[in-house]
Amino acid sequence: MPELPEVETTRRKIEPLLLGRTILEVAHDAPHKYRNTHLAQGRRVTGLSRRGKYLLLHLAEQSAAQDEPHNLELLVHLGMTGGFRLESGKHTRVTFKTDAGELYFDDARRFGKVAVVPRGDYAGHPTLAAMGPEPLSEDFREDDFVRLAADCGPVKPWLLSQKPVSGVGNIYADESLWAAQIHPAQTRLTADEAGRLYRAVREVMGRAVEAGGSSLGDGVGNYRQHDGAPGEFQHQHHAYGRGGQPCDRCGTTIEKIVLGQRGTHFCPQCQPLRPVGAA
Template identity: 75%
Template sequence: MPELPEVETTRRKIEPLLRGRTILRVEHDAPHKYRDTHLAVGRRVQGLSRRGKYLMLQLAAQGAAEGDPHDLEFIVHLGMTGGFRLERGKHTRVILETDAGLLHFDDARRFGKMAVVLPGEYASMPTLAAMGPEPLSDDFHEAPFVALARTAPAVKPWLLSQKPVSGVGNIYADEALWMAKIHPAQTRLSAPEARRLYHAIREVMGRAVEAGGSTLGDGVSNYRQHDGEAGAFQFAHNAYARNGHPCPRCGTEIVKTVLAQRGTHYCPKCQQLRAESRGQRAEGETDV
């Protein structure tokens, strides 16, 4: 699934194609998945932002000034396999036409969603409404994160909830926890563990954004940019999808388990579960 680095890279790549352009047509056949997109037609794209894993196009009526009360937001969630392309493909679900040309939203597994809403009205998108701070922003402070982590349940599912920090998904949770030497099922982090994790999240996310995200598998049905370019951070993975390979830090074989129904990769030597968490396997944890 595209996570913050992939969505941020997408934003940076398609912003020059959309900023300042007028939307002429939004074509699809799934109004329950792409809600109220007709409201975008005739509006100018003032800018593109991102919140966690969500793309957000700021729309204004033609001739309206910035901040006009009739402004709208076009929210895009890429789902598991969604992405924009210049050419139509066999998995194209939405065609976005502007006065500069066409963009095609491809989504092999059909989990992507779109909605046009009034700015800030996210009641229909509870994850977006309750999302934690951006990990690379000045709003992500160490002390509040450490305090929350001291009472947290199993740390990886906690990160995936998007509440302590936004944009961290399966890939980057595994990578940050490996860097911080914390077991994915660890509960109630110590203050040193929480501080290590805070800095690991910032470092991993920053490096992944600079590398253009991670392209897994064949890159056809998975994340790739509109121009066909793949990300490069998959070559720097230390834990995610590295089961059976030696840990880059200690040489122990990386193992895979299932935690809260998500494939989870870690080093059993570097990331040991502390005594108080042993014997109380996190909900949904099974060996693979």
């Protein structure tokens, strides 16, 4: 599933294709799934931003008509296999027609979402509404994170909840916990553990964004940039997807377990499970 680095890379790549362009039509055949997209018709894209794993297209006002919806934005969630493409294909679900051409949203497994909503009104997207701070922003503060982590349940599912920090998914949770040398099932982090994890999340996310995200395998629906180019951060993975391989730090075999219904990779030597209460 695309996580923050993949979504941020997507935002950066498609921004030149959409910024300042007028949306003529958002074409699809699933109005129950891609909601209120007709409201984008005739509006100019004034900005593209990202919140966690969501892309946000800011839409200009169309006219001064009293009955026209105002302050709208178009949300895109890539789901598990969603991504933008320059050409239409067998998995194209939505076509964005602009005054400069067309851009295609492909989604092999159909979990992606597109919706036009009043700006900032995320009632229909509860994960987005309750999302924590951006990991690379000044709003992500170590003291706040340490305080919250002191009472957390198993730390990996806690990270995946999006509440302590936004945009962290399965890949980057495993990588951050490996870097911080914390077991993914550890609860109630000490201040030292939480501080290490805070710094690891920021460092891992920063490097992953600069590398264009992670592309895993060559199967249908695997993350690619809009022009088909892969990300490169998979070559820097130390834990995720490396079950049965030696740890890059100590040589111990990386283990894979299921935690919170998610495949989880860690080094049992570098990331021992500390008994709760033991420092």
